[in-house]
Amino acid sequence: MGFLDIDKVTKIYPNGTKAVHETSLSVEEGELMVFVGPSGCGKSTLLRMVAGLEDISQGDISLNGKLINSVDPSERDVAMVFQNYALYPHMNVFNNLAYGLKNRGVDKATIKEKVHETAELLQISQFLESKPAVLSGGQRQRVAMGRAIVRNPKIFLFDEPLSNLDALLRIKMRLEIKKLQRKIGVTSIFVTHDQVEAMTLADRLAVINNGVIEQLGTPIEIYNNPKSVFVAGFIGSPQMNFIDAELKNNTLISEDFKIPNFSSDFNGNVLIGIRPEHLSLSKKGEINITVDLVEQLGSDNIIYGEMNGGKELCYRSPGNINVNLGEKSSLEIIENKFYVFDKDSGKILD
Structure with a gap:
């Protein structure tokens, strides 16, 4: 068993579309796992089932040994970072970072300490009084990551967080995410359609196509030993x-x-x-x-x-x-x- 276990999970929508087919994998504690595949392959659906944002049609998901199929998203102790940042535009950066802690009833002194600690880690302390509208794309993405980090969750879930950034900023931010994940050591799943992003970020990656994991392994294993035409053609540029x-x-x-x-x-x-x-x-x-x-x-x-x-x-x-x-x-x-x-x-x- 891993820290996160996905066991024969299937997602079937009401119209009969099967987005994920009996998928199984384990993510180890502290690992950065990447789900990579073309648009519509089921990678984001699988991530959203881990987060509790999509119902599971069949199969089980366990986190740290606990079955979480029926656990409310707010009780799963996971933090999700989206490509659209999902920041509150009327709140300054401090209050965006503090929002989740306030909802949990954390005292003001602890909130202040955690927010400033997170802001320093992400080098956004100078923006704590600023609204999201005046920040650049990269700065907004740091704030979005900060909202996840400040909660100290069991697992981070990244759903194509760099898709809205320009090419140079994407490279910079993926390096920052890799360094940050190494520094804080939190188990993470990162979803992307970009195979270069996947290869550079992953400890291991799952190549997904038509709702099925075609191959699972380290980037170099998959690059050197593709098991199918799809994997061979998708990985490598x-x-x-x-x-x-x-x-x-x-x-x-x-x-x-x-x-x-x-x-x-x-x-x-x-x-x-x-x-x-x-x-x-x-x-x-x-x-x-x-x-x-x-x-x-x-x-x-x-x-x-x-x-x-x-x-x-x-x-x-x-x-x-x-x-x-x-x-x-x-x-x-x-x-x-x-x-x-x-x-x-x-x-x-x-």
Whole structure:
């Protein structure tokens, strides 16, 4: 058992839509778990069931060994941070931070101490008398996190809290969240559709698709060992290349190249998955492309080209290597780093 246990939880809406399908996982005490997946995959619904904001159709959720299915949200001792901040516009920052404590009947001296302690931790002490309207997006998000922290809950729940911030501020805030979570050590679940956000924040992440956890593990485990086409394509930027092929007598045969000596009992249609960083220029390379787009990122170039059979392929190269549009390039797979998936099931072939 973990600190938070989700056991065969299902959510079915009145119209029959099944948003979450018999999902099970455990979150350890002090862990930062990330739920990642595309919009509508069920990740926020699962989080809201933990918070008590959505009823559970089937299954159980336990927090610190206590079943909480029927426990009122206000009694669960969880704190939620939303993407829209959910601050009271008529209250100053001090009163926004103090609101939950006042509702619990905490005495004024303790409230003052906790609010100032939290404000100092989040570096927002200078804004305690300010209203949310005069704060920047990042400052409002700190206040929203402060409202959660000041309560000293058992678990933090973050529902896409950075979605409304610009790109640079998102990077800054995700670093702050990671450092803050490490500092206070509270168990946390963070929901995002952004795989970069997920990879950089998570101790472990659950990749969710169509209401099901496709894979659960550390970011590096999932990146290096994806169990399905969906996970392989969703985690990693640029996206993994997928090439149609046939696996016949231990040889992978695509329209453009062959890979011999792939040991498998399987024979049939497959997808070969190759990450862009696992392809490199080589005069001996068997994968030939015609370059049709170059994205220059400074230290790296992301290069897109068309193989002889018309399939688009992407690879990454050092920024100091010049590649021109229309150029013919030969590529090889670095150290045989590729994946093979059953085309019908989408599952990895071991």
